[in-house]
Amino acid sequence: MDALDAFFELSPDLLCVRGADGYLQTLNAVWITTLGWSESELRSRPWSEFVHPSDLPATDELEQRCHQTRSGYVTYKNRWRARDGSYRWLQWRVSPYCDGCSYGIAQDVTQTTWQGNRNYLAQIAAAVKLRDRAIEASSVGIVIADATRPDMPLIFVNPAFEAITGYPPAEVLGYNCRFLQGKQTDQAELDRLRAAIRAGKDCTVTLRNYRKDGTLFWNELSISPIYDGEQLTHFVGVQADVTARIQAEKAVQLEKTRAERLLRNVLPQPIIQQLKEFTGSLAQQFDAATILFADIVGFTPLSAQMQPLELIETLNRVFSCFDRLAEQYGVEKIKTIGDAYMAAGGIPLVQANHVEAVADLAIAMQAASQQFKTSRGQPIQLRIGLHTGPVVAGVIGIKKFIYDLWGDTVNVAARLESLSEPGRIQISAAVYEQLGDRYDCEPRGLIPVKGKGELFTYWLLVQGGGNEIPIQEL
Numbered sequence: 229m230d231a232l233d234a235f236f237e238l239s240p241d242l243l244c245v246r247g248a249d250g251y252l253q254t255l256n257a258v259w260i261t262t263l264g265w266s267e268s269e270l271r272s273r274p275w276s277e278f279v280h281p282s283d284l285p286a287t288d289e290l291e292q293r294c295h296q297t298r299s300g301y302v303t304y305k306n307r308w309r310a311r312d313g314s315y316r317w318l319q320w321r322v323s324p325y326c327d328g329c330s331y332g333i334a335q336d337v338t339q340t341t342w343q344g345n346r347n348y349l350a351q352i353a354a355a356v357k358l359r360d361r362a363i364e365a366s367s368v369g370i371v372i373a374d375a376t377r378p379d380m381p382l383i384f385v386n387p388a389f390e391a392i393t394g395y396p397p398a399e400v401l402g403y404n405c406r407f408l409q410g411k412q413t414d415q416a417e418l419d420r421l422r423a424a425i426r427a428g429k430d431c432t433v434t435l436r437n438y439r440k441d442g443t444l445f446w447n448e449l450s451i452s453p454i455y456d457g458e459q460l461t462h463f464v465g466v467q468a469d470v471t472a473r474i475q476a477e478k479a480v481q482l483e484k485t486r487a488e489r490l491l492r493n494v495l496p497q498p499i500i501q502q503l504k505e506f507t508g509s510l511a512q513q514f515d516a517a518t519i520l521f522a523d524i525v526g527f528t529p530l531s532a533q534m535q536p537l538e539l540i541e542t543l544n545r546v547f548s549c550f551d552r553l554a555e556q557y558g559v560e561k562i563k564t565i566g567d568a569y570m571a572a573g574g575i576p577l578v579q580a581n582h583v584e585a586v587a588d589l590a591i592a593m594q595a596a597s598q599q600f601k602t603s604r605g606q607p608i609q610l611r612i613g614l615h616t617g618p619v620v621a622g623v624i625g626i627k628k629f630i631y632d633l634w635g636d637t638v639n640v641a642a643r644l645e646s647l648s649e650p651g652r653i654q655i656s657a658a659v660y661e662q663l664g665d666r667y668d669c670e671p672r673g674l675i676p677v678k679g680k681g682e683l684f685t686y687w688l689l690v691q692g693g694g695n696e697i698p699i700q701e702l
């Protein structure tokens with residue numbers, strides 16, 4: 229290194245040669261230690277981009293003046309952006325060199341510039357005071373834990389922390405914040421918190437915490453790490469008491485579950501889903517469904533003999549039993565109409581064995597009805613009709629939703645029921661053909677059906693037919 233190079237490198241000042249193109253050409257190492265940028269970063273952009281925007285006009289003017297005089301030098305002070313985002317005050321002495329180049333000597337006068345500026349110091353004091361008052365006024369708890377000491381003790385808590393937890397600062401400073409936890413505190417959330425603390429990252433959790441008086445509160449806690457360069461020094465925690473919100477959410481969830489349960493009693497599950505997603509009519513064509521109509525024989529004379537409440541109580545016992553059977557056989561109960569019961573298979577979800585399922589239900593209903601008596605000891609007899617074919621099923625209208633079925637298949641099934649006989653199940657030829665010989669059937673023959681001319685029908689025999697499922701709890 230010759231003497232000139234040594235002078236250049238060892239100078240405590242920032243030395244540079246600046247080209248006519250506005251870039252730094254040569255610079256010494258003090259640039260790097262002062263501003264934090266590498267040499268290549270400093271040379272990669274016009275040097276004016278490092279100057280504070282407010283200082284640029286004055287800097288430009290003085291630079292131009294320097295070149296116009298072509299002799300002597302100019303001095304001025306401006307701010308340069310360091311790599312960490314802060315600004316350093318540089319006191320310049322710039323001299324023109326040759327071909328539009330110049331050389332500059334600068335000193336970092338940040339310290340003396342700020343310290344000498346009383347106004348600036350007053351501004352800093354005011355800003356710090358305002359920040360303290362904001363932290364004091366905050367309605368969320370703000371705490372600082374020291375990450376450099378064993379077990380990360382609290383070193384600061386704001387007044388809201390005491391308002392939320394009931395613990396005054398003197399009782400908690402120096403302790404880890406886990407004293408707010410209890411046996412019920414959720415382990416999964418705590419594990420997330422621990423992992424974030426270990427990794428020196430931020431994290432938000434909602435924890436069951438306990439106040440000084442032992443009462444529960446829900447704490448929505450966000451922690452963030454504070455680094456000094458590479459080193460993790462502190463964590464700041466922000467705690468919000470979200471008890472009211474969590475309780476309201478739980479109440480809404482409970483209401484929702486109750487409403488869902490109620491709705492599931494009224495409408496099939498797939499239809500509830502569709503109703504949530506669409507508005508308007510939800511009618512759907514099914515190519516094959518099997519319809520069952522059942523009617524209590526002699527109900528009208530019975531109603532004349534019994535008190536209305538007594539009668540409804542009997543109906544309720546019988547229909548509740550049918551509801552359970554329909555559920556067992558995977559058949560959808562559609563509705564009750566007075567003393568009649570309507571159910572269907574193959575809807576609302578397409579089902580391969582809907583004819584058998586409905587036939588089994590009809591047999592089980594007949595068997596079950598024999599075990600019922602009215603409160604006056606009279607037997608109950610059922611008339612059942614079954615038909616299978618295409619239907620339209622769905623929910624229409626905008627009020628008092630009911631999942632219902634429409635079409636010729638429904639009308640024929642209803643007629644077969646009214647033309648059936650006590651204790652018997654009348655089925656159409658379409659049902660008979662699909663049941664095959666696994667069921668005991670016998671032909672009834674041609675019967676006149678209103679609106680359809682003559683139809684050939686069969687009796688589905690109750691004894692020994694179908695897949696027996698034991699009747700539960702009549």
Ligand SMILES: Cc1cc2nc3c(=O)[nH]c(=O)nc-3n(C[C@H](O)[C@H](O)[C@H](O)COP(=O)(O)O)c2cc1C
Pocket residue numbers: 371372373380404405406408409418421422425435437447449451463464465466467
């Ligand atoms: C800044 C900060 C604030 C914290 N605030 C709470 C808090 O309000 N409630 C709580 O249950 N845990 C809080 N914790 C978590 C506990 O102090 C502790 O880190 C956590 O229980 C995991 O450590 P452990 O496994 O040793 O218990 C906070 C942690 C930090 C770093």
